[in-house]
Amino acid sequence: MNNLLEMKHVAVNFAAYGGTVQAVRDISFSIEEGQTVALVGESGCGKSITAKTIMGLVKKPGKVMEGSQIIFEGTDIARYSSKEWRKFRGKECSMIFQDALVSLNPTMKIGKQIMESLDNHAVTTSKEEKKKKVIDMLKLTGIADAEKCLEKYPHELSGGMRQRIMIAIALISHPKLLIADEPTTSLDVTIQAQILAEMKALQKKLNMAILLITHDLGIVADVADKIVVMYAGKIVEEGTVREIFYHPVHPYTKALLNSVPRLDRDGKEMLCTIEGNIPDMTNPPKGCAFCERCPHAMNICAQYMPEEKTVSSSHRASCWMMDERAAKGGVAHA
Amino acid sequence: MPSQKKILEVKNLKKYFPAAQKQQLKAVDNVSFDIYEGETLGIVGESGCGKTTCGKTCLGMYPVTDGEVLFHGKNIHTMSKKERFAFTKRVQMIFQDPYASLDPHQKVYDIIAEGIQIHGMAKNKTEEKKMVAELLEMVGLNAEHAARNVHEFSGGQRQRIGIARALSVNPEFLFCDEPISALDVSIQAQIINLLMKLQKEKNLTMLFIAHDLSIVKHISDRIGVMYLGKMVELTESSKLYVDPKHPYTRALLSAVPIADPEASAQKERIMLKGDVPSPVNPPVGCRFAGRCENCMEICRKEEPQMIEIVPGHYVACHLYND
Numbered sequence: 001m002n003n004l005l006e007m008k009h010v011a012v013n014f015a016a017y018g019g020t021v022q023a024v025r026d027i028s029f030s031i032e033e034g035q036t037v038a039l040v041g042e043s044g045c046g047k048s049i050t051a052k053t054i055m056g057l058v059k060k061p062g063k064v065m066e067g068s069q070i071i072f073e074g075t076d077i078a079r080y081s082s083k084e085w086r087k088f089r090g091k092e093c094s095m096i097f098q099d100a101l102v103s104l105n106p107t108m109k110i111g112k113q114i115m116e117s118l119d120n121h122a123v124t125t126s127k128e129e130k131k132k133k134v135i136d137m138l139k140l141t142g143i144a145d146a147e148k149c150l151e152k153y154p155h156e157l158s159g160g161m162r163q164r165i166m167i168a169i170a171l172i173s174h175p176k177l178l179i180a181d182e183p184t185t186s187l188d189v190t191i192q193a194q195i196l197a198e199m200k201a202l203q204k205k206l207n208m209a210i211l212l213i214t215h216d217l218g219i220v221a222d223v224a225d226k227i228v229v230m231y232a233g234k235i236v237e238e239g240t241v242r243e244i245f246y247h248p249v250h251p252y253t254k255a256l257l258n259s260v261p262r263l264d265r266d267g268k269e270m271l272c273t274i275e276g277n278i279p280d281m282t283n284p285p286k287g288c289a290f291c292e293r294c295p296h297a298m299n300i301c302a303q304y305m306p307e308e309k310t311v312s313s314s315h316r317a318s319c320w321m322m323d324e325r326a327a328k329g330g331v332a333h334a
Numbered sequence: 335m336p337s338q339k340k341i342l343e344v345k346n347l348k349k350y351f352p353a354a355q356k357q358q359l360k361a362v363d364n365v366s367f368d369i370y371e372g373e374t375l376g377i378v379g380e381s382g383c384g385k386t387t388c389g390k391t392c393l394g395m396y397p398v399t400d401g402e403v404l405f406h407g408k409n410i411h412t413m414s415k416k417e418r419f420a421f422t423k424r425v426q427m428i429f430q431d432p433y434a435s436l437d438p439h440q441k442v443y444d445i446i447a448e449g450i451q452i453h454g455m456a457k458n459k460t461e462e463k464k465m466v467a468e469l470l471e472m473v474g475l476n477a478e479h480a481a482r483n484v485h486e487f488s489g490g491q492r493q494r495i496g497i498a499r500a501l502s503v504n505p506e507f508l509f510c511d512e513p514i515s516a517l518d519v520s521i522q523a524q525i526i527n528l529l530m531k532l533q534k535e536k537n538l539t540m541l542f543i544a545h546d547l548s549i550v551k552h553i554s555d556r557i558g559v560m561y562l563g564k565m566v567e568l569t570e571s572s573k574l575y576v577d578p579k580h581p582y583t584r585a586l587l588s589a590v591p592i593a594d595p596e597a598s599a600q601k602e603r604i605m606l607k608g609d610v611p612s613p614v615n616p617p618v619g620c621r622f623a624g625r626c627e628n629c630m631e632i633c634r635k636e637e638p639q640m641i642e643i644v645p646g647h648y649v650a651c652h653l654y655n656d
Contacts, residue, residue, distance in 0.1 A: 042520060043518055137421070160609055189545070189547070189586060190586060191380075191609070193588075193605060194593075196591075215518065217593035218591025218593045220593070221591065221592060221593050221597075221598045245594060256520065258521070260548065260593050261548045261551070263548040264593060264597060270527045270531075271523035273527060274520035277488050277491075319492055
């Protein structure tokens with residue numbers, strides 16, 4: 001499979017009142033054509049900023065640092081001009097946001113909002129043709145009464161319907177990459193199941209890649225091919241779904257997996273917790289960022305950043321425990 | 335262990351809100367349940383099903399439209415001012431959003447000490463200070479945090495302050511309204527552990543409302559499932575997962591994603607069609623009929639009543655009516 005998108009040494013800083021927030025710190029990962037990659041982490045770990053960087057939506061005071069490379073189909077898009085970005089967004093790569101109500105224009109009819117995307121990108125076609133395209137798209141996303149829906153305003157629709165409209169807007173120009181930033185967080189579970197099934201079906205039909213940003217590991221297990229775990233602006237572990245769920249290497253990934261109660265398991269025992277809070281990103285730790293909360297932390301962890309080690313061809317992680325000098329099996333499991 | 339002593343009895347509770355064109359929004363419609371001493375009753379349901387309204391009405395924060403709520407045998411909606419004041423000391427609430435439910439102008443000390451002052455629980459200032467310090471340590475914060483402002487704390491820490499505030503008056507009943515949905519996964523586990531620990535230590539009775547089924551199952555002894563203002567199923571939490579009876583409960587459980595790729599792939603999914611109808615003018619008959627895969631003719635005509643099919647397992651569905 002060819003790589004559709006390659007992020008190489010991407011770093012994003014925000015100049016804030018109290019100092020420079022290093023939101024994303026030198027991350028590299030890739031997305032293949034038609035693949036679903038899940039970006040997982042707690043709030044503030046830099047996952048949304050990563051997505052915005054790919055869309056060229058990082059605005060002042062944010063800055064994509066020198067040396068960051070975002071290679072989309074062989075071209076480095078990191079240094080695109082605003083005109084080039086406008087051509088790229090929506091056509092090559094689209095985004096679905098978390099809260100559909102605030103992301104849709106409340107004063108514009110649904111039909112017109114979806115058509116806007118066509119007006120911007122598609123070769124000029126007649127009005128009827130465009131309308132037909134919009135209706136087809138709406139039907140694809142599972143809206144039964146598509147013709148009627150065109151004449152409605154966002155406030156007349158339920159949360160699930162609005163999220164479907166968002167998906168229709170994002171997909172109408174057949175992008176190669178869809179970035180979904182917590183697409184179902186504001187929805188109920190039964191509606192969430194509908195939307196996820198819809199997204200999976202559309203992905204197959206249109207053969208697009210999806211970058212899914214979420215903190216819900218259940219959704220990840222359901223839809224993702226590959227998982228990238230982020231912590232404090234860095235990628236701590238990356239691997240296929242099976243590798244991450246069944247053979248996690250990094251203590252943070254392990255803790256994250258253990259902290260969610262499972263519906264299919266019984267028991268009232270205490271949940272595993274990750275004590276403490278995420279570090280201050282204006283002054284990130286010199287060594288491993290997870291060091292303070294890690295049950296296996298060693299002296300070296302606070303001093304030096306761990307290097308990335310490969311576990312298998314698709315599985316890599318950054319942790320000092322993987323170093324050949326670390327005590328093997330001698331580390332007490334907390 | 336939960337005893338057989340009823341702390342809260344909810345009988346045919348109805349709460350309607352006036353809607354446009356002289357219609358009524360039936361947020362809670364004829365709901366009955368009991369809460370026993372020392373147990374945690376979880377209520378789950380999708381947004382708009384009336385779970386929060388139900389909880390708030392049970393605590394007397396809304397007047398009832400019909401029905402009654404008895405706290406230790408006393409109707410809380412007809413209490414005198416004096417009785418009501420005593421009631422607020424025994425019953426406390428933890429809110430959903432730790433950012434909105436704490437006054438940003440107050441110091442942590444003032445937030446926690448307010449209840450102690452109102453109910454005159456401390457003899458003097460020194461005792462009050464000691465109590466606040468103890469409360470802070472109980473919820474996993476430091477006594478020094480008392481002098482700080484709320485904005486200096488993270489979401490998880492704020493929720494701990496909210497819990498300390500609720501516990502400051504030594505309540506016996508705690509109403510937790512989505513206490514963890516605004517928090518991160520790793521922080522959620524901390525708060526859940528804290529609540530379970532405190533419940534054991536203080537023998538608290540809890541009404542726990544959330545939309546996250548796995549969390550509710552983890553913390554609750556019994557679970558009630560609500561749909562569009564109605565309680566459709568009520569049973570022990572372990573039973574509800576193994577043997578759900580109501581078609582809605584089944585669909586709800588099957589829709590919850592499981593954080594395990596293999597289990598997730600094997601899981602049978604019941605995909606519900608359509609959306610929840612509006613609680614203004616809800617459908618006649620069973621409210622779930624329009625989305626139900628087992629819908630029969632009678633479902634669209636007659637409303638199913640809550641029946642006990644196995645001891646302790648209540649369901650409102652025509653499938654189980656002989």
